[in-house]
Amino acid sequence: MHHTSDNPRRPSVLHIFKIYYPDLFGGTLTVIRDICASLKDAFASAVLVCSQSPEKREIVVDDVPVERVRSFGNLLSLPAAPTYPWRLWRKIAAHDLLALHAPFPLADLVFAFGFGRKRPLVVHWHADIVTHAGLRWFVEPLMRRTLQRAKAIVVSDHVLVDNTPLLREFEDKCHVVPFGIDTSGYDWPKIEPHHVNDRGRLVLACGRLVPYKGFDVLVRAAAAHNFEVWIIGEGTERPRLVQLIEELGLAERVRLLGSVNDCERIKLMCLADVFVMPSVTNAETFGLVQLEAMAAGRPVVNTALDTAVPRVARHGMEAITVPPGDAEMLGEAIDMLIRDPERRRRMGLAARNRALTRYSATAFKQGMETVYRDAVAAPCEQRSASAERPQAPGWLDSVRIAATLAWSDMRHRYVRSLLGPFWMSLQMAIVVAVLGSVIGQMSNADVLSRLPMLALSMTAWTFLNSVVLDATTALQNSASLIRDRALPPVIFLLQCTFRQGLFALHNACVPLVLWLILSPHDLSHALAALPGLLLFVVCTFALSLVLGAMATRYRDLKPIIESTLMLAFLASPVIWSSDMINHRSTVMRLNPLTHLFAVWREPLVGGQVDPVSIVYVLVALVLLVIASMLTLVHLRKAAFWI
Amino acid sequence: MVSISLHNVGLDYPLYGAYDYSLKRRLLGHLIRDPGEMRIIRAVDNVTIEAETGARIGLAGPNGSGKSTLLRLIAGVYPPSSGSIAVRGNVVPLLGLNAGVNLDFVAEDNIALLLRISGRKPTRAMIEEIWAFTELEARMQRVPLRMFSSGMLMRVLFATATAFPADILLLDEWLSVVDENFAEKAQERLLNLVSQAAIVIIASHDQPLLRRTCTRIINLDHGRIASTVTVTSPAAHALELREKRA
Numbered sequence: 001m002h003h004t005s006d007n008p009r010r011p012s013v014l015h016i017f018k019i020y021y022p023d024l025f026g027g028t029l030t031v032i033r034d035i036c037a038s039l040k041d042a043f044a045s046a047v048l049v050c051s052q053s054p055e056k057r058e059i060v061v062d063d064v065p066v067e068r069v070r071s072f073g074n075l076l077s078l079p080a081a082p083t084y085p086w087r088l089w090r091k092i093a094a095h096d097l098l099a100l101h102a103p104f105p106l107a108d109l110v111f112a113f114g115f116g117r118k119r120p121l122v123v124h125w126h127a128d129i130v131t132h133a134g135l136r137w138f139v140e141p142l143m144r145r146t147l148q149r150a151k152a153i154v155v156s157d158h159v160l161v162d163n164t165p166l167l168r169e170f171e172d173k174c175h176v177v178p179f180g181i182d183t184s185g186y187d188w189p190k191i192e193p194h195h196v197n198d199r200g201r202l203v204l205a206c207g208r209l210v211p212y213k214g215f216d217v218l219v220r221a222a223a224a225h226n227f228e229v230w231i232i233g234e235g236t237e238r239p240r241l242v243q244l245i246e247e248l249g250l251a252e253r254v255r256l257l258g259s260v261n262d263c264e265r266i267k268l269m270c271l272a273d274v275f276v277m278p279s280v281t282n283a284e285t286f287g288l289v290q291l292e293a294m295a296a297g298r299p300v301v302n303t304a305l306d307t308a309v310p311r312v313a314r315h316g317m318e319a320i321t322v323p324p325g326d327a328e329m330l331g332e333a334i335d336m337l338i339r340d341p342e343r344r345r346r347m348g349l350a351a352r353n354r355a356l357t358r359y360s361a362t363a364f365k366q367g368m369e370t371v372y373r374d375a376v377a378a379p380c381e382q383r384s385a386s387a388e389r390p391q392a393p394g395w396l397d398s399v400r401i402a403a404t405l406a407w408s409d410m411r412h413r414y415v416r417s418l419l420g421p422f423w424m425s426l427q428m429a430i431v432v433a434v435l436g437s438v439i440g441q442m443s444n445a446d447v448l449s450r451l452p453m454l455a456l457s458m459t460a461w462t463f464l465n466s467v468v469l470d471a472t473t474a475l476q477n478s479a480s481l482i483r484d485r486a487l488p489p490v491i492f493l494l495q496c497t498f499r500q501g502l503f504a505l506h507n508a509c510v511p512l513v514l515w516l517i518l519s520p521h522d523l524s525h526a527l528a529a530l531p532g533l534l535l536f537v538v539c540t541f542a543l544s545l546v547l548g549a550m551a552t553r554y555r556d557l558k559p560i561i562e563s564t565l566m567l568a569f570l571a572s573p574v575i576w577s578s579d580m581i582n583h584r585s586t587v588m589r590l591n592p593l594t595h596l597f598a599v600w601r602e603p604l605v606g607g608q609v610d611p612v613s614i615v616y617v618l619v620a621l622v623l624l625v626i627a628s629m630l631t632l633v634h635l636r637k638a639a640f641w642i
Numbered sequence: 643m644v645s646i647s648l649h650n651v652g653l654d655y656p657l658y659g660a661y662d663y664s665l666k667r668r669l670l671g672h673l674i675r676d677p678g679e680m681r682i683i684r685a686v687d688n689v690t691i692e693a694e695t696g697a698r699i700g701l702a703g704p705n706g707s708g709k710s711t712l713l714r715l716i717a718g719v720y721p722p723s724s725g726s727i728a729v730r731g732n733v734v735p736l737l738g739l740n741a742g743v744n745l746d747f748v749a750e751d752n753i754a755l756l757l758r759i760s761g762r763k764p765t766r767a768m769i770e771e772i773w774a775f776t777e778l779e780a781r782m783q784r785v786p787l788r789m790f791s792s793g794m795l796m797r798v799l800f801a802t803a804t805a806f807p808a809d810i811l812l813l814d815e816w817l818s819v820v821d822e823n824f825a826e827k828a829q830e831r832l833l834n835l836v837s838q839a840a841i842v843i844i845a846s847h848d849q850p851l852l853r854r855t856c857t858r859i860i861n862l863d864h865g866r867i868a869s870t871v872t873v874t875s876p877a878a879h880a881l882e883l884r885e886k887r888a
Contacts, residue, residue, distance in 0.1 A: 168643070397761055404758040412746060484738035485759065486717035554665035636721045639714070640656055 011096040011376050012044040016088065016107045018079050020049040020068070021061045025233075025259065026208050027288040028101060028126050031179060035099070036064045038365040043372060048091055050079035067091070076132050078106055085110045092116035097376050100146065103129050108142040111149060112396065120375040123150040125174075128164050130212065130283040140166065141394030147173070151375040154368070156286040157308030163282075175371050178312075179288055180364025183356055185266055186295045201227040201338050204272035204298075206265065206289045207279075209235030209256075214280035214303070214325065219244050221278075221331030222254050227338050229254045230272070232265060269296035273344060274337045277302045277309065280324045284309055294318060294355040299347035301333045312359070318351040402491045406498030413503075424503065428510045432458060435575050452519050453605065454575060455511035457597065461574045463504040464540045465565055470496040471548030472558045479642040489638040493548045497541045525606050532600030532609070535617055539596055542624035549631045552641050568593055592620045644731035644809045644840035646693040646716060651725035653715055653865075655685040685711045687865040688725070693841050700852030701845040703862035709845035712862070713737060713812045716843065731840060734760070734808030736817060739799040745788040749773075749798055752787055756802045768805070775801040775831070777824070793821045800828055804835050811839040815846050 015032050036045035040063070047061075051068035059066050069087050071079035088110050092098065098121045100107055110116065123146060129139060143166060147153060153167065153174045161167045161174045203222075207213045215231055219241060222229045231241075231254070238256065245254050260268065269275065275293035277284070277300065285307040290300050294312075300319035304310050313319035320337065322329040337344050413424075432455040439454070440447035471493050475482065478492040515521055551557040572593040588594050595613035602609045659681070661667050686708050693699060701709045714720050715727065717735040742759050743752055753772055754764040762768075773783060776797040787795060800817060817832055818825070836842050836855060846852055852859050853873055861868040 401759055401761075404755065408744070408747070408751070408755050411751075412744070480738060480741040481759070483714065483719055484735065484741040486714070486719045486733070486735050487759070550665075553663075554668070555663040556665055556667075639719045641658070 010042060010044045011372075012046060012094070013039075013097045013099050013372065014091060014095040015045060015047045015099045015101065016104065017047070017049050017101040018104050018106070019051070020047050020066055023051050023053065024208070027286065030288055031124070031126070032101060033062060033064075034180070034361075034364070035368055037062060038361065039369055039372065042369055043097070046091075046095065048088060050081040050084055052079075076135065078104075081106070089115045092119055095119065097122065097372060099124060099372075100150075101126055102143065102146070103127060103139075105129075105139045105142055108139070108146045112142045112145045117149065120378065121146070121150045122152045122154060122371060122375050123147060124154045125160065125164075125167060127283050127285045128166070130281050138395070141396040144169070144394070145396065151378055152371050154371055157311055159306070159308055159311060160285060163306045175367070177364060177367035177371065178308075178359055179286060179291065180359050180361040181288075181291050181295050181355055182361040183295045183352075185262075186270065186292075186297075202272050203227050203229045203274045203276055203334055203338075204232070204268060204293070205229065205276045205278065206232040206269075206292075207277075208233050209237040209241060211237060212279060212281040212283040213237075214278035215241055216244055217280065217325055217327045217330060218276055218278040219248065219250065219254055220327040221334065222250055223248045224328070225331045225335045225338075227253070227274075227334060229276075230257055230268065231255070232257050232260050232268065234259045266292070266296065269293050269298060272298055274298065274334055275300050276330070276334060278324075278330055279303055279305065279309065281305070282307050287312060290319075291355055291359055294351035294359075297348040297352040299337055299344050299351060301330065301337070303330075313351060313354075318347055318354055398488055398491050399494065401487065402494035403498055405491070405495045406502060409495075409499045410502045410506075425507055425509055428455070428458065428462070428507045432510060432514075439575065448518055450577075452511050452515040453577075453601065455514050456508075456604075457574045457601070459504055459507045459511055460536065460597070461569060461572075462507065463500050464536075464543075465569070466503070467496050467500045467540050467544045468547055468561065468565060470500065471544035472551035472561055474548055475552040475638055476642050482642060483639055489549075489635050490545070490632065493545050494541070496544055496548070497537070501537070522606065525604050528603035529600040532603060535599055535621065536596055539617070539621055539624055542621070542628045546624065546627045546631050549635055549638065552638060553634075573597060592616060596620070644695050645728075646691065646697075646730075646810065646841055646843075647726075647728045648689055648691040648716070649726045649728075651686060651689045651715060651722045651727055652684065653686040653711060653720055654682045654723040655711065655720075657681040657683060685865050686715060686722075689865070689867055690725075691860070693843075695840040697841045697858065698836070698856040699841075699843045700856035700859040701843065701862060702847070702849060702852055702859055703868070707862040708865040709862055710737065710814050711865075713814055713843060713845055716810075717812055729810065731809035733810045733812065734806075735812040736803055737812065737814040739796070739803055739817065743787065743799065746786055748784050748786050749790070750783040753798065753802050756799075757805075760806070762806065772798075772801045772805050775805075775827075793824075797821065797824055804828075804831050807835060807838040809839065810841045811836060811843070813842070813844045813846075816844065816848065816851055 015036070017028065017032060019029070020032065021029060032047065036047070039045065045064050047064055047066040049066065049068055050071035052071050052073065053068075054070065057068055057070070059068065067087065069081045069084045071081035071084075073080050084106055088107060092115065096119070098116060098119050100111075100121060101124045102108075103126070111121070129136065147166065147170050150170075150173060153170060154177050155161060155167070155174055156177070156179050158174075158176050161171055161176075167174060203218075205215060205218055207215070209215060209231075213233075215237065218229060218231070229250075233256075241256060245251055245256075257268075269292060272293075275290060275296075275298040277287050277290045279287065280303065282305055284303075284305060287302065287309045290302060290309070290313050293300055300313040302309050302313055302319050302321055303324035304315075304321050305324055310319070310321045313321075315321035320333040322333050337347075432451065435458070436447055436451050436454055439450070474492040474496050475489055478487075478489075481487050482489050482492070547557070547561055551561060568591070571587055572591055573588065574593075574597065595610075595616040598613040599609055599617050602613075656662075689712065691699070701712060703709055711720070713735065714737070715722060716729060717733055717737070718729070719735075742756055744755070747755070750769055750773075753769050757764040757768065769783075773780070776794075778794060778797065782790075782794075787798070790798070804817075817828070833855075842855075844852065844855065849859075857873055859871045859873060861871070
């Protein structure tokens with residue numbers, strides 16, 4: 001990172017967001033740009049974002065260096081940029097302050113894993129997640145962790161803190177810094193704030209063409225009245241809006257202007273008679289464009305959202321506020337202003353006055369500078385102390401507790417005996433040696449070249465076997481923690497997988513040594529086997545979850561599971577392989593374990609995985625996941641069973 | 643911000659006998675049309691409790707009247723069979739001190755593990771502070787808990803469990819420590835913890851204790867609220883003052 005500074009080193013700020021100019025225009029980006037520009041004397045800014053364009057990775061926008069991480073499209077409103085977390089982690093160290101523009105769960109993920117703990121973090125809360133609210137259970141713990149470690153949370157209006165439960169938890173950290181606007185650009189000598197267009201019927205709206213902006217409501221409102229609507233902006237909703245306009249026969253009066261540069265936009269704002277912000281969801285938290293319209297001295301029609309929108313331009317003073325999504329009321333409000341030039345003039349003057357006094361760029365600059373300076377200056381201890389507050393256990397805490405318990409089990413095994421660490425591996429080595437020689441007697445194949453795979457298969461089987469067996473007793477063994485400390489039972493089933501995973505990693509030294517000695521080791525094969533191995537582990541966990549819960553409820557299942565595992569071991573190609581026996585018997589083909597082993601064993605020896613195996617494993621996985629979901633529901637009752 | 647709200651909560655507690663744990667029995671029972679009735683007791687029946695910040699609630703009642711079960715319901719161990727429970731704030735249930743202890747581990751590992759289970763990251767300073775409270779020798783930190791006498795073990799567990807303040811504190815019986823020298827100190831610490839918590843719910847047989855510490859006493863009988871008594875003079879502060887003067 002190069003700093004283009006002449007004065008003694010300014011603290012550097014890294015702005016973290018999903019997208020930036022020139023890929024998109026919009027309110028959040030304007031805010032980031034304004035922060036960078038207005039604080040340029042005090043802070044050196046840099047931006048890290050994603051971009052779908054394959055062009056230059058490092059660009060400079062308005063004197064600010066911007067690194068763009070390649071993204072391969074959008075997944076659930078998030079850029080699919082697999083390398084973003086890595087790049088973020090790499091860049092954290094080079095900056096004095098991190099400014100995360102939320103919501104951006106991809107970055108929350110990085111912070112949730114504890115990266116960048118040493119750098120102060122300021123969260124700019126632009127909006128809550130509104131789309132894909134079904135994934136909230138997953139994202140919220142991550143966001144909470146980010147907010148926990150943040151030194152300050154910046155919101156544009158206090159109403160956001162009141163209406164967002166997540167923010168209320170961190171009320172003491174929230175700083176209200178209303179966005180500011182530099183009104184000098186709007187001082188057109190020939191267009192006085194009270195100047196009113198003669199025709200008096202031009203309605204302007206501005207924003208990305210996305211569903212929550214509610215432009216379809218505006219178009220429908222126009223159908224019943226006689227005003228003209230110009231909409232500035234570009235986006236995915238365009239085809240639908242065009243279709244709607246045609247269906248309603250409004251092509252004469254409603255125009256989609258597309259993207260327009262800043263200068264042109266200001267001119268249009270000054271030309272318009274009424275500015276409309278018809279947004280329909282709380283994703284619209286402030287409405288920076290309505291502030292621009294106010295600076296241009298325009299009366300506003302906005303919607304009664306639970307956000308700052310109706311508080312920036314207030315009903316009856318600078319705006320008329322209507323219920324969101326109500327085309328009829330919206331149309332009437334606009335029409336009322338159109339018909340009443342005097343009222344337009346009065347509201348326009350009030351709007352301009354409010355923009356100048358309440359939302360000045362200077363106040364915004366000062367507010368931001370104070371927050372940033374305090375964040376950089378605050379000592380580290382204070383930060384950790386404030387992050388100390390424990391929260392209600394989310395899934396993240398469950399995983400962490402399970403990992404802690406598993407790690408302590410692992411340590412315990414090391415402590416218990418002197419030979420401890422090596423005993424397990426030694427046992428594994430002996431088993432492999434004996435089995436290897438026996439198999440060598442049975443078939444005339446080259447035993448030595450088979451040994452690494454035999455050892456690895458044994459390790460994997462031991463893992464699966466012990467996870468399932470452990471799970472059958474895990475809940476009863478942890479009865480006191482479940483009943484007296486109210487820990488979720490799923491922790492202890494997860495603990496089995498983690499614990500046996502650690503043991504398996506330990507045992508893996510046997511196959512690793514054999515692999516290094518006996519086979520032409522090709523690292524790319526090992527990498528190709530990783531997805532299959534991951535499937536194997538996930539399936540094992542899901543299986544243990546289901547069987548563990550059932551064996552706790554029905555105690556007579558445990559012996560059945562034990563004997564079934566023994567049978568499965570003999571019927572699956574663990575110690576023998578498919579080419580050693582009569583070509584692909586029916587039992588072997590139907591046995592899901594055959595395929596569960598095949599998906600990682602085949603790539604490891606450089607072969608192709610049979611598509612049948614992949615389908616088989618995926619179907620098994622889906623069934624197991626469904627069964628796990630059902631189990632999780634019933635697991636709430638586990639405290640009765642133990 | 644902290645609140646507990648139980649609305650017409652009921653809990654049917656299934657009593658599993660030896661046969662109820664058998665899948666074979668259950669399946670066969672279906673085949674021979676003998677659904678083998680499972681005994682269910684109504685452990686908590688139509689209980690409504692509202693508690694805001696500052697509430698000190700005592701649960702009184704004879705054995706088996708549902709005190710502990712009610713605490714576990716609030717802690718989220720059991721799902722309610724009917725009614726609704728809404729808890730806001732971080733709940734720390736101190737229902738049994740032994741939970742999660744591994745006697746084979748040395749004392750400091752146990753303390754660290756217990757802290758982690760309750761969602762905190764143990765630091766050296768925290769462990770030292772807890773250890774200082776137990777008044778045990780520093781070298782005992784490296785000794786497995788198995789070697790501890792029951793009194794010493796109690797000290798360690800008590801010190802760990804009460805080390806951090808909680809929003810909502812659930813106590814099943816006042817944590818009493820038998821060791822005479824330690825008892826007074828433990829008492830003071832627990833009172834301090836109670837005074838810091840936003841909401842405290844104590845289940846106890848000890849009526850004088852409940853009168854001393856609570857603002858409201860709920861008498862339970864067979865899972866139902868028999869009566870609610872509001873304690874007029876919240877004597878907790880007076881007690882605290884007395885402790886401080888002493």
